[in-house]
Amino acid sequence: MSFTEYFELLFNDYTLRTISLGTAILGAICGMLGSFAVLRKQSLLGDAISHAALPGIAIAFLITGTKETNVLLIGALISGLIGAFWIRGITRRTHLKSDTALGLILSIFFGFGMLLLTYIQKQPNANQAGLDKFLFGQAATLLARDVWFMATVTLVCLLVLLLFWKEFKILLFDADYAKTLGFNTKMIDTLITSFIVLAIVLGLQTVGVVLMSAMLLAPAAAARQWTNSLGIMVVLAAFFGATSGVIGTAISASQNNLSTGPVIVLVAAAFVVFSFIFSPSRGLLFRQIRFVKNRKDLQLHKTLAFMFDIAKSHENISHPHTVKILNNFHGYTRKSLSKLEDKEYIRVEGLMWAMTEKGFHFAENLYNQQVEEND
Amino acid sequence: MTSAQLEIQLIASLVAIACAIPGTFLVLRKMALISDAISHSILPGLVIGFFITHDLGSPLLIIMAALSGVVTVVLVEFIQKTKLVKEDTAIGLVFPAMFSIGVILISKNANDIHLDTDVVLLGELAFAPFDRFLLDGMDLGPKSLWTIGVILIITLSLLFAFFKELKISTFDAGLATALGFSPAVLHYGLMSVASVTTVGAFDAVGAILVVALMIAPAATAYLLTDNLKKMLLLSVFFGVFSAISGYWLAHWLDASISGSMTTILGMVFLLVYLFAPKRGLISVLYRNKQQQIEVSLLTFLLHLNNHTEKNERHINHLNEHINWQKVRSKSVVDLALRNNMITIDKDIISLTEKGKNFTDKAIDYIITNDDSKIESIKEDFFLFRG
Amino acid sequence: MKQQKFAVTVDDLTVAYNYKPVLWDIDLAIPEGVMMAIVGPNGAGKSTLIKAILGIIDPIAGSVSIYGKPYKKQRKLVGYVPQKGSVDWDFPTTALDVVLMGTYGSLGWIKRPGKKEKKTALESLEKVGMLSFKDRQISQLSGGQQQRVFLARALAQDAAIYFMDEPFQGVDATTEIAIINILKELRKEGKTVVVVHHDLQTVPEYFDWVTFLNVKKIATGPVKEIFNDDNLTKTYGINYKVSVQK
Secondary structure (H helix, E strand, O other), rough: OOHHHHHHHHHOOOHHHHHHHHHHHHHHHHHHHHHHHHHHHHHHHHHHHHHHHHHHHHHHHHHOOOHHHHHHHHHHHHHHHHHHHHHHHHHHHOOOOHHHHHHHHHHHHHHHHHHHHHHOOOOOOOOHHHHHHHEEEEEEEEOHHHHHHHHHHHHHHHHHHHOOOHHHHHHHOOHHHHHHOOOOOHHHHHHHHHHHHHHHHHHHHHHHHOOOOHHHHHHHHHHOOOOOOOHHHHHHHHHHHHHHHHHHHHHHHHOOOHHHHHOOOHHHHHHHHHHHOOOOOOOOHHHHHHHHHHHHHHHHHHHHHHHHHHHHOOOOOOOOEEEEHHHHOOOOOOOHHHHHHHOOEEEEOOEEEEEOOHHHHHHHHHHHHHHHOOO | OOOOHHHHHHHHHHHHHHHHHHHHHHHEEEEEHHHHHHHHHHHHHHHHHHHHOOOOOOOHHHHHHHHHHHHEEEEEEEHHHHHHOOHHHHHHHHHHHHHHHHHHHHHHHHHHHOHHHHHHOOOOOOOOHHHHHOOEEEEEHHHHHHHHHHHHHHHHHHHHHHHHHHHHHHHHHHHHOOOOOOOHHHHHHHHHHHHHHHHHHHHHHHHHHHHHHHHHHHHHOOOOOOOHHHHHHHHHHHHHHHHHHHHHHHHHHHHHHHHHHHHHHHHHHHHHHHOOOOOOHHHHHHHHHHHHHHHHHHHHHHEEEEEEEEEEEEEEEHHHOOOOOOOHHHHHHHHHEEEEEEEEEEEEEOOOOOHHHHHHHHHHHHHOHHHHHHHHHHHHHHHOOO | OOOOOEEEEEEEEEEEOOOOOEEEEEEEEEEEEOOEEEEEOOOOOOOHHHHHOOOOOOEEEEEEEEEOHHHHHHHHHHEOOHHHHHHHOOOEHHHHHHHHHHHHHOOOOOOOOOOHHHHHHHHHHHHHOOOHHOOOOOOHOOHHHHHHHHHHHHHHOOOOOEEEEEOOOOOOOOHHHHHHHHHHHHHOOEEEEEOOOOHHHHHHHHHEEEEEEEOOOEEEEEEHHHHHHHHHHHHOOOOOOOOOOO
């Protein structure tokens, strides 16, 4: 199946539409909540929680013997939460640092989960084939009711987000201050964390435990580059997430043998790379351009300031001087002289130059501006 | 026990030792997650190396993998320098992307490649004995035994050669720089050893379980000791223990060897986390409780010492002003009474001579905040606990 | 001395971090309308004292009251300027947005800031001379400007008592003067200002009341009476001599 065929099918084929809708919703909720995770410096907690969810899936299967996704996800939720609380217990009660606690819990839980998975695979009644999809995700296994469930959770999450927007914002920015204003920070904190865990668990079927954390981080990291407003960042992240979900699913569906998780993650990573480079205010490209331009401006300003010092000593600021005086000045070139003339800061007649009124004022203010910037 | 079983256990133990040594330093330097990042991101290097050589045992694979490990570290540090995102986000962005590339490359070429995603996650220790290292037709043992053996020897010789430098730079980076050991050289040296070890351990235990072997033994050991040498020895011990018992657990369950090694590591950590004599959860909670009582007692004595007015020393004042619950005030007063530090006369509490001395000593410590004084006071406290 | 009303009363306050005590049995009464500095060496518990008064940290003993009632009931009378370094200045938000947060307390849960709150925030920004920067992303402000935004946020709380944690740290001289002028303005309006302060030289110039703190309270009172070498020595442990400029 080619890529264009896929989009044709998208409008006709029920299954494909369901799957695409599911990944779009998932991407949106991940982007939204991922913004909070990134701003709270909890980027890697998501990684630990998603890995820690694996044994829960296996245990839920061993106990119930069902492949019912929702049952397995409840198992995932429980073991993910146990992992998260254990990480907190370790960093609080012992002198082990958070990086050690995160790495420890994620690898141990995951290892235990893999032990159980391999054990299940060897069982005679092995109708186990479905569990593997939780490693790297298989969007094709999404059913309509999975999508409905995701949509409901996302809607609830969105409502809570809108309702407590102000509280979320102040907690993220300055939790201590929020506390002095009388907000129950513990409650808001629990609310945010539970939503993040919920989003992770929802994504396990589509993206898989191994790469789920990137689904949270990448859209948010990309969105952060385009805006300085939390609201816009959350909306953009949701958009980037949804787009990566849909495009990723499309690519993986159009190829054989491709899990959805890695493809979605790579599409999201492409958004990140693009944003890092091309964002107008923070991006590396424009940063470099500004840097070069500033350096050029600085050269020009230096020359102008030098001229200003000469012109200042005369009563008539437009008194002409020979170009020769400038020869000893370091930043002076013919080109910079003509540039200054273009800007009408000076007039050049033959071998003489004179400052204009405009140039004089600009040079004067230049000095003041610099003082202010040093503030 | 067959010779294949013996060989598997030997390989697993060597992998565990080779991981535990750099792991200890990573944990102490708060860089544990770098091992996570490296282990994920060497995958594309491995796969590309395999495409070139079509031989899983080729040294080119190790070089390519180590190269992509270094690329990751450089990329993470580059992103961190741009300040576009927070440091942890930089790590969290790079390694899933690299890993995804690797997984996609594998799935796209699933037909002509012996790697599959299960191997990536779990390794294939069980098959290690079948891939023999043959020299002129002579069987010199399994290939992976040689690979990990060489890596271990290099790691050990580096450890012995630079032990002093590593120790100083880990515990006091400032001093190390002052003494002329470049922290950058040690940092990248450690990164390289960690990368190479990860690559060497990769086909035995897989991408994610390498992380467990690096972090878990060191973290467990760190709960038991502060001494670097003891910590290294303990983590090696935990690593080998989990390798051997993990093998038998897997044998019994007929499940993944590396999965069960990790599970054993997890159980060992859980036990130590709960029961370690000084830093275990139980002793920490017990100590916190004791400290809470001690602090309350001191607060109470100090209050008596500060106030001569009768109304401040009235027994009811405790509940009202100091803001303690009745039960707590009572237990604190009882404790002080039992130790003859106070007397109560018509509900007015007064310090005894002993109480005064004790309070003076405590104040001395509080004001000077001299750590050496804590010790003598701590001893006193144990005396007072009845 | 005439009968004074106390804005803040602290009784027998003891605070511990991880069961290691950092403040011991503090009794403190801050009269209404003073401008008070809290001074003491590093680790003396100055910030902790403010945080305990504001309920950010739970004390293990003692009580705090604001105008005779517990803090929880009097929140709206109290404004707070935390240490500048305590927040992430790369947070995606503007100066105006940060100042608006000062109005969140009076709004309570769920309600959004409206026109009235925005007006308050803009006025506060104007008071600190930052009105023209209202739409600036906060990371693009200089250290002094960030501090002014923090001050504006507290002003937007329209409180009776202001607590400030090292407001002069890492700010330029102009901002320092601007801030101190605003504080003096506040005092003129009869408000009480409590500042954790580091620079001993400027204490007599800026403040009229001072508390010496080093785990225990050493002394508290009018600067003119108690800001002397004796108390400084007691607080800082070494023989301390400042040339007090009158």
